[in-house]
Amino acid sequence: MEAVVDLVPMFQREFELCAVKEGELLILLTEAGTRPEYVGAAGGAALALGAEVFEVSVRGRGWQGTPFTGRGGMSVPALTYPTRLLDVVRDTLSRADFVVDLIPDTIIHRPLRDELKQAGARILTVCEPADALERMAPNASITAQVVSLRDRVAAASELHVSSAGGTDLRFDLTDTNANGQKGYADQAGTWDHWPSALVTGYPVDDRAHGTLVLSPGDVVLPFNRYVDAPVTMRIADGFIDEIDGELDAAFVRDYLESFKDREVYRTSHIGFGMHPAAQWNALSFYDRRETMGMDARCFRGGFLFSTGPNRFTGRYIDAHLDIPMRGCTVRLDGEIVLDAGVLVGAES
Ligand SMILES: [Fe+2]
Structure with a gap:
């Protein structure tokens, strides 16, 4: 302690x-x-x-x-x-x-x-563990970058994410509720999470289409586990219809099936990790129960896919997977903001 x-x-x-x-x-x-x-x-x-x-x-x-x-x-x-x-x-x-x-x-x-x-x-x-709080302390530069990307997400109409592993997925961002977590809450009526440097947004329900492919090294939270073989999810009308792969796919399928609720297969928020001090390898150092994986969520250049809840539509459900992915390319209305895992136009 x-x-x-x-x-x-x-x-x-x-x-x-x-x-x-x-x-x-x-x-x-x-x-x-x-x-x-x-x-x-x-x-x-x-x-x-x-x-x-x-x-x-x-x-x-x-x-x-x-x-x-x-x-x-x-x-x-x-x-x-x-x-x-x-x-x-x-x-x-x-x-x-x-x-x-x-x-x-x-x-x-x-x-x-x-x-x-x-x-x-x-x-x-x-x-999070104390060394993560210390290592990922907030600063003004990160805040400015988070606010800037949050505003771009809020203004965008469409997000397209792709990867060398085969991801090709589109979200409708019309009127999205974009949020920027900067690691501190300094305004009345706001929430934040220390540590954070994370932009999230809730696409329109029912409008996500395409294929998501997790590559080895991508993370599934709250399993706090790196996948070691590809997991392919086919998504139509905002629902995950198929989950194919080996053991990691079985974990995801088993978790979602256990809730006996079609709603848990819905896509939830998207996100962008932005903290330069977040470590992708952190989960290999921490005990599983001592972290909720903010290093993986906030890893600079990571893309975050998630399933389940959407408080903006009143969907409070217990099943929520956050899946930070590396090496993705993301376009907002056709403009690249993340190029093979590197944030474009953001100072480091
Ligand atoms: Fe989440």
Whole structure:
């Protein structure tokens, strides 16, 4: 476990970027699996900046939970299902200026996050290992690049992704909800994730068509696993209709089939990794359960394909695969923004 004394300065720098100031109210959202050193470090940093801080800790397990291991990004039952407890937690958190989400499986894909945004809170998710927080610290250059590409994604009508491995897939980006994760939340009513340098967008449901081919070395999250043989997915009208390949394909098929829900085969968001300090090989160093794979998501020049939820259409479902891919070429309205895994027009 990291020493709190080493972490407090990191958290303080991060909270300064999040515009935490004297007199503000911070709440740390935790459960039993939360890294205790992050509770101490976040609390110490908040106090050093003159803020008021306390912890809301919920149970990590519950009878409402699905009997399934590996629900990455799916929070815990207490923050998921409509109960009086969740009402009280939501009401309490809604009164904070700044909520630090220290839930290991995060609240990213739960309505609670959007409800807190609507209440005007700034929300920051922190669940990666400490060296990843330090290594992928935010900076102004990365922020500018993220904002620039986010705006291009928001303005585009079509995304085409291809790869030497055989990917040839089109998305309709009309009126897409583009988001830029810069690694800190400094505006009221916004959420971010430390560490991040990631642009995402939700294409129009039902309009993705083509073939996605994962190449050896591409990553499937939350399996936290590199594929070692090609996986081919055929996609029509926004649904994955076929998944072919060897063991890695069987993992994906088995995972999706287990939910017994046609909706889990839908395409979800797309994304672009942009952090120069993100390491593609990081998953080979970390234990599987200590990371949710932000290195792979944010790897500079990576393209992110995903399946399942879309909060903009009210689709909150438990199955979500994020699949960071290397070496892709991506065009927005015909213009190359990613050339065989190299971001075009972005300063490094
Ligand atoms: Fe995702």
